Amino acid sequence: xxxxxxxxxxxxxxxxxxxxxxxxxxxxxxxxxxxxxxxxxxxxxxxxxxxxxxxxxxxxxxxxxxxxxxxxxxxxxxxxxxxxxxxxxxxxxxxxxxxxxxxxxxxxxxxxxxxxx
Amino acid sequence: xxxxxxxxxxxxxxxxxxxxxxxxxxxxxxxxxxxxxxxxxxxxxxxxxxxxxxxxxxxxxxxxxxxxxxxxxxxxxxxxxxxxxxxxxxxxxxxxxxxxxxxxxxxxxxxxxxxx
Numbered sequence: 552x553x554x555x556x557x558x559x560x561x562x563x564x565x566x567x568x569x570x571x572x573x574x575x576x577x578x579x580x581x582x583x584x585x586x587x588x589x590x591x592x593x594x595x596x597x598x599x600x601x602x603x604x605x606x607x608x609x610x611x612x613x614x615x616x617x618x619x620x621x622x623x624x625x626x627x628x629x630x631x632x633x634x635x636x637x638x639x640x641x642x643x644x645x646x647x648x649x650x651x652x653x654x655x656x657x658x659x660x661x662x663x664x665x666x667x668x
Numbered sequence: 669x670x671x672x673x674x675x676x677x678x679x680x681x682x683x684x685x686x687x688x689x690x691x692x693x694x695x696x697x698x699x700x701x702x703x704x705x706x707x708x709x710x711x712x713x714x715x716x717x718x719x720x721x722x723x724x725x726x727x728x729x730x731x732x733x734x735x736x737x738x739x740x741x742x743x744x745x746x747x748x749x750x751x752x753x754x755x756x757x758x759x760x761x762x763x764x765x766x767x768x769x770x771x772x773x774x775x776x777x778x779x780x781x782x783x784x
Binding site for chain 1 (some may be wrong): 670674680701703710712713716723724725758760771772773774775776778
């Protein structure tokens with residue numbers, strides 16, 4: 552069974568600080584990796600995704616993530632955060648476990664990011 | 669707006685009751701997924717339907733059931749409700765054609781269930 556672990560439960564930063572949120576997964580096969588963001592009171596929105604190819608993935612709103620296969624990691628980064636980045640961030644993975652579908656997402660516990668102006 | 673709609677937005681009910689949550693997937697999406705988000709369990713996969721048939725089951729209680737109709741909308745039925753069932757229930761949909769680049773899940777706004 553696959554699992555996802557996010558290292559930080561709550562991160563507090565000041566505006567313009569750099570951000571790195573850790574994510575590790577456990578699964579030996581081919582995986583797809585995702586970062587979702589959930590703004591207060593809203594639904595999940597996809598920030599970025601990795602399927603294959605260049606391990607450095609760029610997403611929306613200036614976010615990027617790096618897939619390091621040897622470390623089973625997919626850390627999210629942003630060079631300079633803004634107050635509007637205050638939200639909860641979820642790392643997720645799915646994998647081809649038979650059939651054609653990549654199926655269900657397994658989520659990490661989430662990291663709450665608070666950015667102070 | 670993801671194109672996935674869920675109704676109702678909020679639901680307040682009492683223990684022992686039964687409720688039905690509804691989800692309409694994006695146009696063209698064949699798969700519907702249900703997830704539960706609670707403070708203690710986080711975001712957990714409940715069940716997936718593909719073109720009307722159950723495809724995968726996760727941590728779904730026996731008191732919960734779901735179905736997907738011919739028009740591809742889905743309903744999640746929660747019965748004999750307990751206080752611990754209070755959570756945000758998300759529906760997601762995807763094309764699900766076996767193409768890794770296209771099998772992205774789009775999430776609806778969720779239904780917040782409060783059991784008193």
